[in-house]
Amino acid sequence: MEKVRVGFIGYGCRGKEMMKTLLNMCENATVAAVCDAYPDRADEAYNAVLEKTGKAPFKTTNADEIINMKDLDAVLIFAAWESHVPIAVAAMESGKYVGVEVGGAYSVDDCRRLVETYEKTGVPCMMLENCCYGVKELSVLKMVREGLFGTVVHCSGGYHHDLREEIAGGNINRHYRLRNYLSRNCENYPTHELGPIAKVLNINRGNRMVSLVSVASRSCGMEEYIKKHAEKYPDLQGLPFKQGDIVNTVITCADGATILLTLDTTLPRSYSRAFTVRGTAAAYQGLNDSLFIDGVHSEAFSNPEDLYWGNGKEYREKYTHPLWEKYGEKAKAAGHDGMDYMVLSAFFEAVLKKTQTPIDVYDAAAWMCITPLSEESIKKGGAPVAIPDFTGGKWKTPKKSPDLEFTLDW
C-alpha cells in the first residue's frame, strides 16, 4: 500500500488527539517527522510514533526543518494559531500538501497570502475542519441537498464551550488561548460552525459571504473565574482580559441568506455547536437535535417537546450521508464522534490521488478571515465590514461534484 509521508507539527492537546487517530486508524499515512517548539513535546511525539510503529521519525523543535525535508508528501499543522499561516505558506512553497488545524486568521492579508501561495504553487491546502464531517452536520447537508429544507434562508451556530480552565491554565499548560484572550477581542474560533454552514449555503460554490457585523459583550467570565480560584492562578490575579465573553457575528451572503455565529467560551454552560439550518420547508436546531418539517410537525404553543423534540436521530437514520453509511462504524471507533478520522481520511486521499482537497484554500481563507474582520467590526462599534472575495469571481460557478467527498478506495 502506498502511504502518505507526513510531517507532523505541533504536539499540544489537539496534536496528541490527532496523532492518536492517525497512528491507530489511518493505514494510508506514516509519520516520517515530528516537530514541536517545546522539546519535551517533540520527544513525546517522537516516542508515540516509535512505540506504535517501531520506526523512529525525524524529530525537531524547528518547523523549518520539517518544511525543508525532501521526502515528505504532506505537512499537518497543529501548532499555535499564530503559526498556522506562516507554516502553511512555507509548506505549500516547498511542494507539500498542507492540512491545517482549525482557527481564525490574524489579518486578511494572511488569508490572501494563503490563496496567492496556492495559486502560485498549485499545492492544495486543506483546513482540517472536522465538524464538516460530523454525523449531524452531514445528514442535515444531505437533507438540504435533497430539498427537504426548501430555500435555505438562515443558519446559525457557534463555538459554545466553557474553556475557562484551559485558558486560565495557559501559563501551566502553555496554551496559546491565554495570550489571545488577554490581547484580542474577536470571533476567534469561527470555523467549527461556519465550515458546515458554508457547505449548506454553497459558499464559494455559487454563493459567497459579502459582509459582517460583530458585537462583543463585556469581558467578565475569565476575571471572575481567576479571582475565584486565586490560589491556582496567582500570576493572573487582576489581569484584564480583552476578549468579550459572548461575541455575536451576523454575516450576509450574496444570495441574501444570513449566518449568525456566536463565540461563547468564557461563561459556564454545556458544550454545544448549536448547528441550526432554517429553510422555507424545514428547520433543524442542533441545541436540542430537533428537526421540524413543515406540514409534518405542528407548532405547539407551550409544549413543543412532546411533539418532535429530540427527533434528529430518527431522521439521521433516514438521511444517512453516504460517507457515514460507508465509514461511520470505523469513524466512530476512532473517537471524537468520528469526525477526526473522516477529515484525516479525506485529506490523505487527496494527497495520495494528487487531487484537490474537499475543503480548499478558498474555503480556508473565507472562513479564517472572519476573525480579523470581526475584530475590526467590534473595534468600530459593530460597523459592517466587507468580506473580500478570495476567489476572484470564481465563487459564482456552482460546484458539481458531491460535498466533502472521499472514497477510501485506494
Add this chain to the structure above:
Amino acid sequence: MEKVRVGFIGYGCRGKEMMKTLLNMCENATVAAVCDAYPDRADEAYNAVLEKTGKAPFKTTNADEIINMKDLDAVLIFAAWESHVPIAVAAMESGKYVGVEVGGAYSVDDCRRLVETYEKTGVPCMMLENCCYGVKELSVLKMVREGLFGTVVHCSGGYHHDLREEIAGGNINRHYRLRNYLSRNCENYPTHELGPIAKVLNINRGNRMVSLVSVASRSCGMEEYIKKHAEKYPDLQGLPFKQGDIVNTVITCADGATILLTLDTTLPRSYSRAFTVRGTAAAYQGLNDSLFIDGVHSEAFSNPEDLYWGNGKEYREKYTHPLWEKYGEKAKAAGHDGMDYMVLSAFFEAVLKKTQTPIDVYDAAAWMCITPLSEESIKKGGAPVAIPDFTGGKWKTPKKSPDLEFTLDW
C-alpha cells in the same frame, strides 16, 4: 368594591383574548365602553360585555369618542400597531391611564411623544407586556436578583412564532401584520423578549441600551407560502414582501452587557421565545428550559441532555417568584400561561391606587424604539445606530422597589 372604569379599544384577535380574561377574572375592572374601527367587531365587543355583565357598554367605531368620555379611568388599546401611539397620547392628554398592547413604534419621535405627554400630564402609560409576568421569566428574574447568575453578561431571545397563515390571511382576517410585512423590514415585535430581558438587565433602573446593529435575511417565507397555497390567496400571488424572514438585532448596554433579539415569524418552526440569560455563575436557556449552574452541573461533550436538560421546572419550584406564589393558581386558570391575568391585574391596581405602573412610559419608549432603529440599521447594511436615552439621565438611578410588583390587596 371600587372598580376601574375601562374604555376598551380594539377587538381583533388579541382584544378578544384580553376581554375574556378581563370579564372572567378581573373583579376590579368594568368595561364601560368598547370600540373597534370595524362595526361588526364593535358589535361583538358590545355583546360580549352585555352577555357577561348584563350591562350595556357605550359602543363606537371612533376611538376619539372613547378618549373624550368623562367617566373613564383607563383606556386599554388592542387596536392595530399603527394606532398605539396616537391613541395612547390622546388618552394621557385626556387624563386616562393607558394600558397599551405590545408592539414596536414607527419612529423614535413617536416614542419621544409618549414620554413628553407623560411628563406633561403626569398620567401613566403601561405597555401590557404580558411576557414580563411569565412564570419562567419571573423565576429567572428572582434567581438573578438573588445572585445565582453572578454578573449577567448577555441575554437573548426573540419572537419565534410561525405566523405565515395569519399574515397571508390579512385580507380576510383584516390583520395589520399583512400590510406591515409587505412594506417594512425591521425587528417589528421586539418586546416579548426584550421586556423580561430589560428587567433582568435593569434597563432604565441603573443601566440603559446605548446602541444596536440589525441585520435581516432575505425574504422567502411568505412568498413561497403564498405560492404554495395559491387557491387560498389569489390576490397575494407574486406580491413582494419586504420583511426579511429572520432579523437578528444585537443591542449593547451601558454596562457592556449585550442583548441578542431574533424576529423569526415567517418560516416553519415551533413556538419559542428562547428567553436566555447568561451570567458568570449560571446560564438559563429557554429553548429547552434548562438551567446550568457553575459547580453544580457539569459540561458534557456529546450528551448534555442526560445531565440537566429540561431541569427548569425543578428550579422554578425552588425560586418561585412572589407574584406566582401568591397568584399563580388564579393566573393559570385565566389561560395564556397566566400572563394576561397578571399584567392586567398589575395595571388595574396602579389605576385604582393612582400609582405609577410597574412597566412605565420610559420602558415603553425604550422597548418600542428598537423597531424604527432596527429598520434604520437594516437600511444602512447593519450599521450601528444609537439608542436615545428617553429618561433624561434618570436611568442612572437604580430602582429600589421590587420588580413588576403588584399586591392585589385592594
